[in-house]
Amino acid sequence: MEVTRSNFKDNLGKIYEAIEEADFLAIDGEFSGISDGPSVSALTNGFDTPEERYQKLKKHSMGFLLFQFGLCTFKYNLTEAKYVMKSFNFYIFPKPFSRTSPDVKFVCQSSSIDFLANQGFDFNKVFCNGIPYLNQEEERQLREQYDEKRSQANGAGTLSYVSPNATKHPVTIPEDQKKFIENVVERIEELLQKEESSSLELEPCTGFQRKLIYQMLSWKYPKGIHVETVETDKKERYIIVSKVDEEERKRREQVKQVKEQEELNDAVGFSRVIHAIANSRKLVVGHNMLLDVMHTIHQFYCPLPEELGEFKEVTTCVFPRLLDTKLMASTAPFKETISNTSLAELEKRLKERPFSPPKVESAEGFPSYDTASEQLHEAGYDAYITGLCFISMASFLGSFLSPPKNPVSANSKLIEPFFNKLFLMRVMDIPYLNLEGPDLEPKRDHVLYVTFPKEWKTSDLYQLFRAFGKIQVSWIDDTSAFVSLSQPEQVQIAVNTSKYAESYRIQTYAEYSENKHGEKRQG
Amino acid sequence: MEVTRSNFKDNLGKIYEAIEEADFLAIDGEFSGISDGPSVSALTNGFDTPEERYQKLKKHSMGFLLFQFGLCTFKYNLTEAKYVMKSFNFYIFPKPFSRTSPDVKFVCQSSSIDFLANQGFDFNKVFCNGIPYLNQEEERQLREQYDEKRSQANGAGTLSYVSPNATKHPVTIPEDQKKFIENVVERIEELLQKEESSSLELEPCTGFQRKLIYQMLSWKYPKGIHVETVETDKKERYIIVSKVDEEERKRREQVKQVKEQEELNDAVGFSRVIHAIANSRKLVVGHNMLLDVMHTIHQFYCPLPEELGEFKEVTTCVFPRLLDTKLMASTAPFKETISNTSLAELEKRLKERPFSPPKVESAEGFPSYDTASEQLHEAGYDAYITGLCFISMASFLGSFLSPPKNPVSANSKLIEPFFNKLFLMRVMDIPYLNLEGPDLEPKRDHVLYVTFPKEWKTSDLYQLFRAFGKIQVSWIDDTSAFVSLSQPEQVQIAVNTSKYAESYRIQTYAEYSENKHGEKRQG
Ligand SMILES: Nc1nc2c(ncn2[C@@H]2O[C@H](COP(=O)(O)OP(=O)(O)O)[C@@H](O)[C@H]2O)c(=O)[nH]1
Ligand SMILES: Nc1nc2c(ncn2[C@@H]2O[C@H](COP(=O)(O)OP(=O)(O)O)[C@@H](O)[C@H]2O)c(=O)[nH]1
Secondary structure, eight states: OEEOTTTHHHHHHHHHHHHHHOSEEEEEEEESOSOSSSOHHHHTOTTOOHHHHHHHHHHHHTTBOEEEEEEEEEEEETTTTEEEEEEEEEEBOOOOOSTTSOOOEEEEEHHHHHHHHHTTOOHHHHHHHOBOBOOHHHHHHHHHHHHHHHHHSSOGGGGGGOOTTOOOOOOOOOHHHHHHHHHHHHHHHHHHHOSSOOEEEOOOOOHHHHHHHHHHHHHHOSSSEEEEEEEOTTSOEEEEEEEOOHHHHHHHHHHHHHHHHHHHHHHHBTHHHHHHHHHHTOEEEESSOHHHHHHHHHHHTOSOOSSHHHHHHHHHHHOSEEEEHHHHHTSTTTTTTOSOOSHHHHHHHTTSTTSOOOOEEEOTTSOOOOSSSOOTTOHHHHHHHHHHHHHHHHHHHHTTSSSOOSSOOTTOTTTGGGBTEEEOTTOSSOOEEETTSOOOOOOOTTEEEEEOOTTOOHHHHHHHTGGGSSEEEEEEETTEEEEEESOTTHHHHHHHHTTTOSSOEEEEHHHHHHHHHHHHHHO | OEEOTTTHHHHHHHHHHHHHHOSEEEEEEEESOSOSSSOHHHHTOTTOOHHHHHHHHHHHHTTBOEEEEEEEEEEEETTTTEEEEEEEEEEBOOOOOSTTSOOOEEEEEHHHHHHHHHTTOOHHHHHHHOBOBOOHHHHHHHHHHHHHHHHHSSOGGGGGGOOTTOOOOOOOOOHHHHHHHHHHHHHHHHHHHOSSOOEEEOOOOOHHHHHHHHHHHHHHOSSSEEEEEEEOTTSOEEEEEEEOOHHHHHHHHHHHHHHHHHHHHHHHBTHHHHHHHHHHTOEEEESSOHHHHHHHHHHHTOSOOSSHHHHHHHHHHHOSEEEEHHHHHTSTTTTTTOSOOSHHHHHHHTTSTTSOOOOEEEOTTSOOOOSSSOOTTOHHHHHHHHHHHHHHHHHHHHTTSSSOOSSOOTTOGGGGGGBTEEEOTTOSSOOEEETTSOOOOOOOTTEEEEEOOTTOOHHHHHHHTGGGSSEEEEEEETTEEEEEESOTTHHHHHHHHTTTOSSOEEEEHHHHHHHHHHHHHHO
C-alpha cells in the first residue's frame, strides 16, 4: 500500500503489526541521486578498499534524499504452506514542521530524477505529501524545546517536566525592556483586580520579549493565571493571559501536553517505522543494499560516522541482521548458475530450474503486485521482489538437506554465512563489506597506481604498458588510475622503467596504500 | 500559457513573435530554494555592501535550480488604448540529453519546496516534462563534439565542418588494437569486392575502438562507403559500413547534419528564449529581481563571475535595460503613498487612488489571469502582475506632465532614473545595486562590528550596550553582528570601553571594512 503524510498516522498500527508478526523484512530505497561528484564508475573503483568505498559514498552520496522507502514484510503460513506478504511504499519528505525546525537541503541529480520520471515516479506525492522524519539528535532537541517551553510556562506544577539537560539560566531583563515589562505587570495586576474581565490580550511583540514575559509571569504569578501564545492572520505572535483556578490551569496544561506529545510524534514521523524495524531485531534483506543502509542510518539516526569501523557498530545496533541478496546470488552455490545478478534478472532467473518460484500471496486488504507487469524501481515493488529472491535462494539451500527443508527459517544456519555482509559493487577482489569484523585484504601485488596529465586517455595507458600484455585499467579520477598487470613479476619492471619519466608516475599498490595512510595520519 | 518539453518546439515561433512585437517584458523565476547555508536574515544583513550581498547570494543561492520561468510580454494597442499581454509559464529541467551530456546536480531547500507545494506547484511538470537548457560553454562544447564526430566520419567532403578549435590529433593505434583494426580492414575489403552485399555490421565494441575504426576508414576509404553507429536494444553500440556512391553518401551526410542541428537546438532548449530576450534589447521588468537575474545569467549564460564588477558587465550585455518594480515602489514619489511593497500588496494598492488600474487584456488565444483569484507564486502570474505594477506606476509619473501622458513608453525619460538599479533587500542604507556604475557608499560611522561567543543572544547585546540608548542589531552569523548606535559620537566610547574585554570584541565599521579588504587582498 502507498503511505503518505495523509494516511501515515492511520496506518501506523497496521505497519507495526506487520513488522511484529513477520518472519523477515525486505527493504529498498529510492534516492534523489547517486553521486554529486565523480562518475559512478569512479565512485566504484575496482580496487577500492571497503574503507575507501565507505568514505566515497559518505562524501558523494549522502547529500541526496532517500525519498521513497519500500518495506515488505513476509510471514509464513504453515497450514497453507505459503508466505503472506504486506508491502508498504512510503513517500518521505523533510517538511519543516515549525518555524524553528531544521530546514533540510538536499541535492538532486538530474540523471537520477530523469530516470525515475521515466519510470512514472510521482514527485508530487513526495514533495506535497511526503512523511516527515527526524534523526535522533533532532528528536532530542525538539523534545528539549518542548520541555524548556513548559518550564518557562508559569506554575510550580510544571517544574517537574524541566529537562535535566536544560542548563539555560534565566535572562536578566535588559534596561531598555524594563518599561515594557513593567507595563505588562501593571496590566496583569489590573486584570486580577477586575471581577468582570477574565483574560487579557497583549500586543504582538518579539520572541525575546515573549520570553521575558513568560519568565516574569512564572516567577511573579506561579498560580492563578494561564499564559498562551497565539498567532494572528499576519503571523504575528502575541500572548493571552487568562485568570484560571488551579484545577482549570492544570487541566489546560495537560491538554497542551498531550497535544505537544502528538506534535512530537508527528515530527518524528517516518523515523518511527525505522525504529520499529530496529527494535524488532528481525532479519532485513535488501538487494545491493549498502547505499540503502547508509542512507537509512544517515537520515533517520545520525550523520554517518567518520570511520568505517564506527559505521559498522552503528549499523549492527540498528540492523542486527542484514542479508544482501546480490551478495548471496554472487556466491557459491548460486554464482555458478546465475550469470546476471541485477534485481530484475535475478528475479526472473530464480523462477526457473534448478530454482522454483516461491509461493507468496499478499495479505488480505493489501494490493498485490504482479511480477509479470513489472513496476521496477518503485521501492515497495523492489522490496517485494527482493523478498521473493531471498525465499527462492534460501529454499534452494534447504533442498540439499535430507529431508529437504522448505521454507528455510530466517534463523537457519543455512543462511548464516550471508548475514551482515553487504555486497561491494564492482570491487574486483573483495566481494563484501563485513559488518561483523575486519574486512578481507586481498593481495594486490599485480596492481600499479599510475598518475598522469589529465589529457591522457585509456589509449595512452594501453600505449604505455604495451610491453606487458593484457592489462586492465580502473580510473580513479582525471589524473590517476589503477592498472592491473597479468603477472605480479612485471610490477617491479614497470616501476623501474618509469623512474625517469616526467609526465607520469608509477607506484606499486603497496606504496600507494602506504602513502594514503600516511596522509590520513597527518590529517 | 504553460510551456513544457512537450509543446516547447511547437510554440517557439509564438514566443519569439511575442518578444519581438512587445513594448516591454516582465519576468519572474521560481527556485528550488533560497539559501543553502545562513538563514535568510543572515543572508540579507542590513549592512551588507552590494559586493558582500553579491558574494553571499553567489555562494549560497546558485546551487538551487530556477525551475519555473515566467515571461509576460506587453504591447500597447493605440486604437483600443489598452495593453495586450501574452503570458508564458515555462517549466525548466536540465534533462541530460545524451550519455555524455552534463549531469546537473542541484539543491532543494525543504522549506521552499514545501512553500511551493502549498501553492499547488506541479513538481511532476518540472521533473517529468521540464524544458532542458545549456549555458554558452556547454552549447559550445556540444557543437564541438558534433563537429569532431563529423570530422572523424569518412569522406573529404565533410572536412570543411571541422571546428577551428579542434586541436585533437589523430590517435595512433595501440599495439593491442592492431589485430582488431586489421580484421576490420579485411572485412571491409571483402565487402567492397562482393557484388551481392551492400553493407556490413561490425560487432559491438568500445568507444575507443569505434574511434579508431572511424579514423582508419576516413583515411583509407575517403570515398565509396558510409559509416554509422547504431545502438542495440541492450544499449551496446556497433558500426554499420555501407557501400554508397558519392551522391548517396553526400545525401546521407546532409540528412545527418540536419538531424544533428535539430538535436543541438533541442539541447539548447529554453536558453533560446533567454537569448531571444537578450537580443531583443527590450526593457525587462521584474519585482525584487536580483536573484532572478543572477539565476538567469548563471543557468543560461555562464557561471557567475568572481567579482560584482564583472557581473554588472555580463548583466548589461544580456539585459541592457532592467527595471525593478520593488525599487520603483520604494522610491519617491511612490514611497510616500505605498507602505507595503511586496508584490501582491503592491498590485492591490496600485488599483486604488491616486493610482489607477491599467487597461490590460490577454491576447487572443492566450488564457487570461484573474487578479481577483490570485495565483501568486506561479512565475507566469507573478510576471504578469509585475507588468501591471510597472504600467500603473509609469502612468502615475506620466500624469504629472502637461498634458498628462498615457501610456508612458518604455523609452521615456520619466522612467530612466529607475533603469538598471536592482532592489537590495533589507539593506538599511543602500537602496539598490547599480548595474551601470559604482555603488553608493553611505557613511557607516554609527555602526559597530561586534564579535562574541556563540552562546550570546540578542539580549546579551542589549545588555552590553545598555548605556548607549536605542541600538539596532543586525546578525551576521553565530558569533558576530553589526550594532548601530543612535549617535556616531558614541562609537569611539564603545570601542574604548571594550579594549580589555575578553569574551567579546568591538570594532568600528571602518576597521571591519579595512580588515575585510585586507583579507581579500591576501586571499
Ligand atoms: N584523463 C582521463 N580521465 C578519464 C578518462 N576516462 C575516464 N576518466 C576519469 O575516470 C572517471 C571514470 O571514468 P569511466 O570509468 O570512463 O566512467 P564514465 O565517466 O562513467 O564514462 C571519469 O570521470 C574521469 O575522471 C580518460 O580517457 N582520460
Ligand atoms: N549566537 C547567536 N546567534 C544568533 C542569534 N540570533 C541570530 N543569530 C545568528 O544570526 C543568524 C540570523 O538570525 P536572525 O536574524 O534571528 O534570523 P533567523 O535565523 O531567520 O531567525 C542566525 O542564523 C544565527 O547564525 C542569537 O540569539 N545568538
